[in-house]
Amino acid sequence: MAEIGHFALILALGVAIAQTVLPVIGYLRRDSRWLAIGVSGAQTQFGLIVLAYAALTLAFIYNDFSLKYVEANSHSALPLIYRLSAVWGAHEGSLLLWVLMLTGWGFAVSLSSRRLPADIAALVLATMGSISVGFLLFMLFTSNPFERQFPVPLEGHDLNPLLQDPGLIIHPPTLYMGYVGLSVAFSFAIAALITGKLDVAWARWTRPWTTTAWLFLTMGITLGSWWAYNELGWGGWWFWDPVENASFMPWLVGTALIHSLAVTEKRGVLKSWTVLLAILAFSLSLLGTFLVRSGVLVSVHAFATDPARGVFILAFLTVVLGSALLLYAIRAPKLVSDGAVELMSREGLLLLNNVFLVAAAAAVLIGTLYPLVVDALGIGKISVGPPYFNSIFLPLMMPLAVLVGMSARVGWKQARLRDALWSLRWIALGSVICAVLLPFVLERSWAWMAILGTALAVWVMIGALLDVVHRVRARRDRWQGLRSIPSGTWGMTLAHLGLGFWIFGVTYASLFSVEKDVRLAPGQAAEIGAYTFTFQGTQHSEGVNYRADTGSVIVERNGRLISKLQPEKRLYPSQGSVMTESAVDHNPRRDLYVALGEPIGDQDWALRLYYKPFIRMVWFGGVLMFIGGIFAASDRRYRLARHARAAAASDATAAV
Amino acid sequence: MTKRQGRMMWIGALLAGIALAAALGFTALRKNMMYFYTPSDLVAQTAPKHARLRLGGLVERGSVKRGDGLLINFTLADCAQKVQVRYEGILPDLFREGQGIVATGMVADDGSFRADEVLAKHDENYMPPELASSLKTVDGKHSCAPFKSVNGNVASAGVVE
Numbered sequence: 001m002a003e004i005g006h007f008a009l010i011l012a013l014g015v016a017i018a019q020t021v022l023p024v025i026g027y028l029r030r031d032s033r034w035l036a037i038g039v040s041g042a043q044t045q046f047g048l049i050v051l052a053y054a055a056l057t058l059a060f061i062y063n064d065f066s067l068k069y070v071e072a073n074s075h076s077a078l079p080l081i082y083r084l085s086a087v088w089g090a091h092e093g094s095l096l097l098w099v100l101m102l103t104g105w106g107f108a109v110s111l112s113s114r115r116l117p118a119d120i121a122a123l124v125l126a127t128m129g130s131i132s133v134g135f136l137l138f139m140l141f142t143s144n145p146f147e148r149q150f151p152v153p154l155e156g157h158d159l160n161p162l163l164q165d166p167g168l169i170i171h172p173p174t175l176y177m178g179y180v181g182l183s184v185a186f187s188f189a190i191a192a193l194i195t196g197k198l199d200v201a202w203a204r205w206t207r208p209w210t211t212t213a214w215l216f217l218t219m220g221i222t223l224g225s226w227w228a229y230n231e232l233g234w235g236g237w238w239f240w241d242p243v244e245n246a247s248f249m250p251w252l253v254g255t256a257l258i259h260s261l262a263v264t265e266k267r268g269v270l271k272s273w274t275v276l277l278a279i280l281a282f283s284l285s286l287l288g289t290f291l292v293r294s295g296v297l298v299s300v301h302a303f304a305t306d307p308a309r310g311v312f313i314l315a316f317l318t319v320v321l322g323s324a325l326l327l328y329a330i331r332a333p334k335l336v337s338d339g340a341v342e343l344m345s346r347e348g349l350l351l352l353n354n355v356f357l358v359a360a361a362a363a364v365l366i367g368t369l370y371p372l373v374v375d376a377l378g379i380g381k382i383s384v385g386p387p388y389f390n391s392i393f394l395p396l397m398m399p400l401a402v403l404v405g406m407s408a409r410v411g412w413k414q415a416r417l418r419d420a421l422w423s424l425r426w427i428a429l430g431s432v433i434c435a436v437l438l439p440f441v442l443e444r445s446w447a448w449m450a451i452l453g454t455a456l457a458v459w460v461m462i463g464a465l466l467d468v469v470h471r472v473r474a475r476r477d478r479w480q481g482l483r484s485i486p487s488g489t490w491g492m493t494l495a496h497l498g499l500g501f502w503i504f505g506v507t508y509a510s511l512f513s514v515e516k517d518v519r520l521a522p523g524q525a526a527e528i529g530a531y532t533f534t535f536q537g538t539q540h541s542e543g544v545n546y547r548a549d550t551g552s553v554i555v556e557r558n559g560r561l562i563s564k565l566q567p568e569k570r571l572y573p574s575q576g577s578v579m580t581e582s583a584v585d586h587n588p589r590r591d592l593y594v595a596l597g598e599p600i601g602d603q604d605w606a607l608r609l610y611y612k613p614f615i616r617m618v619w620f621g622g623v624l625m626f627i628g629g630i631f632a633a634s635d636r637r638y639r640l641a642r643h644a645r646a647a648a649a650s651d652a653t654a655a656v
Numbered sequence: 657m658t659k660r661q662g663r664m665m666w667i668g669a670l671l672a673g674i675a676l677a678a679a680l681g682f683t684a685l686r687k688n689m690m691y692f693y694t695p696s697d698l699v700a701q702t703a704p705k706h707a708r709l710r711l712g713g714l715v716e717r718g719s720v721k722r723g724d725g726l727l728i729n730f731t732l733a734d735c736a737q738k739v740q741v742r743y744e745g746i747l748p749d750l751f752r753e754g755q756g757i758v759a760t761g762m763v764a765d766d767g768s769f770r771a772d773e774v775l776a777k778h779d780e781n782y783m784p785p786e787l788a789s790s791l792k793t794v795d796g797k798h799s800c801a802p803f804k805s806v807n808g809n810v811a812s813a814g815v816v817e
Contacts, residue, residue: 355673356673362674366682381692382692384685385688388684388689396677518726578750580749597747600726
């Protein structure tokens with residue numbers, strides 16, 4: 001079975017090479033039969049990779065420990081669901097998942113290729129094919145998941161217990177969908193550069209793909225944050241870990257990209273900027289893959305430590321980024337915008353938003369790469385801590401939030417700052433009043449950071465709703481007005497609302513969290529604010545593939561029982577590793593979090609107690625952005641094939 | 657305003673933004689950088705006092721002593737030198753004697769190390785790369801047998817009685 005998978009990979013490599021080369025020849029010769037190879041190539045390749053992926057999955061289901069990869073990451077006692085997710089639990093398999101997603105996106109593009117001009121479709125698929133070639137070569141030469149070993153071990157090493165968590169089943173695939181999905185935007189950008197055709201229709205084709213990739217990336221990051229909070233036992237939701245940064249940088253640039261694509265579609269300007277962002281976003285995805293996979297990082301995620309792999313990805317990154325930028329340098333001057341951009345207009349402010357987002361991404365990039373560069377140069381070993389990222393990220397995000405709140409009242413083409421600000425005066429006043437009152441009402445605090453954060457959050461939320469309110473009021477029949485709102489507008493509204501909730505959550509969770517490490521004997525209690533945590537001792541228990549000490553902690557508020565929490569300390573004997581399972585009592589208002597540290601003496605335990613206000617809002621914001629992305633990507637106008645083709649035809653004649 | 661002026665203004669704004677970000681970035685970076693040191697560095701007093709730094713080494717066998725509350729004292733060593741470390745708080749799951757760890761904190765006046773954070777990785781055979789390479793530099797191919805972790809030694813992890 002494994003050999004079938006291996007063989008499918010080799011065949012897929014052949015198909016990918018054909019898919020890269022032949023359509024380009026077709027484009028140069030203006031031969032539509034050669035161009036069409038892109039479509040069939042993408043579909044064949046997807047089929048082959050699905051086969052390879054299925055082969056590896058079967059090896060996990062049947063505990064085929066003759067495969068090195070299966071032996072290293074599975075165990076016969078591992079529950080089936082985790083055997084399935086163990087397929088991408090380590091380096092080789094996660095690469096296969098990467099390629100599966102890449103060819104999956106290619107397959108999706110090929111299905112909708114009839115809506116595109118033949119040459120664009122062929123060049124997009126050829127570009128995706130070339131990326132696939134790189135990754136398949138990488139997999140076959142340095143990290144083949146189908147490698148056999150003899151003699152066959154009787155038992156596997158087991159999956160890293162950290163990865164045995166429901167959050168981890170969906171986090172990597174979702175994140176990968178986002179990472180890899182940016183390759184579609186990249187490929188469209190390359191196709192636009194080669195053909196020199198970058199018009200409204202191009203922006204309209206590219207937008208739903210980019211938004212879809214973005215929404216997956218958003219969800220992937222949100223899930224990762226949630227998983228880290230639940231599973232790592234540190235109670236944090238974001239650590240500015242290089243691997244988190246690796247996913248956050250493409251997100252920032254991707255967010256800039258979906259906004260500049262909107263400008264390019266509506267106004268026909270910022271074309272070369274949009275293309276550059278598409279190239280950068282995908283390059284950052286590749287960089288992320290390099291950082292995570294090369295073993296240059298010290299992190300939970302960094303499992304590959306073979307230097308050959310790092311060198312390969314770095315070389316591949318250089319080739320992709322280098323050739324894309326070269327092409328950009330040669331062709332971008334031909335992408336002429338259809339007009340100028342006024343600063344005081346929606347497109348002007350969107351460009352400003354882009355500047356902030358890209359600057360933030362650059363700051364994160366510097367903080368992430370600087371220690372690596374310093375180490376590579378042999379100057380010393382340094383690390384850059386969260387204070388760096390916070391001190392740089394927050395000042396950049398504040399003006400961004402102000403801009404988001406203004407967006408609804410600033411029109412396209414040209415607007416007057418005074419009018420816009422005047423029409424927002426009541427909302428600004430309302431935000432300030434909320435900002436002064438809320439931190440006091442909720443947390444008995446007048447801290448200026450809390451006031452500022454609340455003001456921005458309320459400002460963004462109300463600003464997000466303005467567009468909808470506007471459109472409803474514009475019609476006599478309010479219900480008709482509500483129904484006439486296109487789903488793209490709903491998407492924007494939800495995503496911006498999500499940002500507002502996120503800002504709110506971040507502000508309160510970071511300013512008012514209380515974290516306490518205590519040593520308690522059974523019967524002893526510790527207090528956080530009005531909450532009393534009483535430790536009642538631990539009990540021993542046996543799980544499926546682990547042993548556990550389960551503690552029980554009673555939480556009371558002013559003498560009233562709130563919750564009984566049961567945090568666990570688990571030992572997984574197959575790897576000899578210990579895991580902390582925290583227990584959390586949560587509602588939208590606050591989380592109460594208890595984790596077991598270690599036993600001290602005969603009876604005492606070290607316990608970690610947290611009070612985290614509004615931390616759920618952080619993830620809720622991410623989920624709203626995700627849902628907003630779904631609405632935006634499913635806007636009807638992207639599916640009107642006839643419409644798009646007509647627009648393309650009219651633009652083509654205009655170009656001639 | 658002509659189209660050209662408009663464009664120049666944009667480029668100017670963009671450059672100003674980048675310059676601002678870069679300036680912010682490098683000041684913040686300089687303030688928040690932490691260097692990595694080994695026990696040998698600390699003993700040789702090449703590490704700065706009163707600055708936060710990261711200290712990596714192996715936890716010496718039998719050196720872990722508990723105090724009141726969550727106070728804990730242990731010795732961190734590379735193959736050449738040892739440093740006393742004092743820490744108050746919860747240790748990571750994989751903190752064990754013989755294990756490689758990285759502690760963040762400051763050097764106290766008496767030459768010992770006050771840690772406010774201790775990191776150990778979720779793998780019994782794991783050694784932070786910085787530590788691995790610094791151990792190698794001490795003597796060509798290093799064998800720190802007295803400090804090496806032994807499989808299944810989870811006595812301090814608490815689950816096994």
